Amino acid sequence: MNNQNMSDIIEAYLKKVLGTDEQVEIRRSEMAERFNCVPSQINYVINTRFTVQQGYLVESKRGGGGYIRIIKVKLLDEVEMLNMMIDVIGDEISQRDAFSIIETLYEDNMIAKREANSMLAVMEKSVLSLDPKKEHALRARILTAFLNNLKYEQS
Structure with missing residues (x-):
């Protein structure tokens, strides 16, 4: 499967999850396993498709209990x-x-x-x-x- 197509699939999945919730918390390794790709592919999607310019905040914590949290920004005005x-x-x-x-x-x-x-x-x-x-x-x-x-x- 080519990288562009895989990136689109990962992005669509995350946006679908975000469609029902205001934020999603993921583990990079679990996402990579789910989509049968390398963890850097998950980083690529998050860094290029979930930016402030696109209305998202990304928080991450490294380490054993680490996570990546993607939050859809909803400003009041x-x-x-x-x-x-x-x-x-x-x-x-x-x-x-x-x-x-x-x-x-x-x-x-x-x-x-x-x-x-x-x-x-x-x-x-x-x-x-x-x-x-x-x-x-x-x-x-x-x-x-x-x-x-x-x-x-x-x-």
């Missing part, structure tokens, strides 16, 4: 969520992370499909074709401006 996203963006953001933030905004019904598609188009590497450092900085400024605009519309 949209302005608070937008502020958190602005903090996460900082001075630079990759295209992938920007896309994750926009996807989260769309999934949480904070923006419509048309707005999401427009935002995605502006975040494209081909549109911001500069040297990578400048590209990430420009993308961060543009995305922060979008989020601030949404925040002020909410107030």
Whole structure:
């Protein structure tokens, strides 16, 4: 089975469990055994598919009684969520992370499909074709401006 497909399966399983609960606590070795994969595959899925940009907090404890806890963030108010996203963006953001933030905004019904598609188009590497450092900085400024605009519309 290829890694991408296995990652999708693990992600779907964890999201299904999270669909019924606000958090899930797993043991990396047990998950690896369940999906017949190496434990680093579980780490990969958690590190790339359950990020703050995607609306998740991840806590872990190492050792014999160790665990990984994934919590779906539910903020009380949209302005608070937008502020958190602005903090996460900082001075630079990759295209992938920007896309994750926009996807989260769309999934949480904070923006419509048309707005999401427009935002995605502006975040494209081909549109911001500069040297990578400048590209990430420009993308961060543009995305922060979008989020601030949404925040002020909410107030």
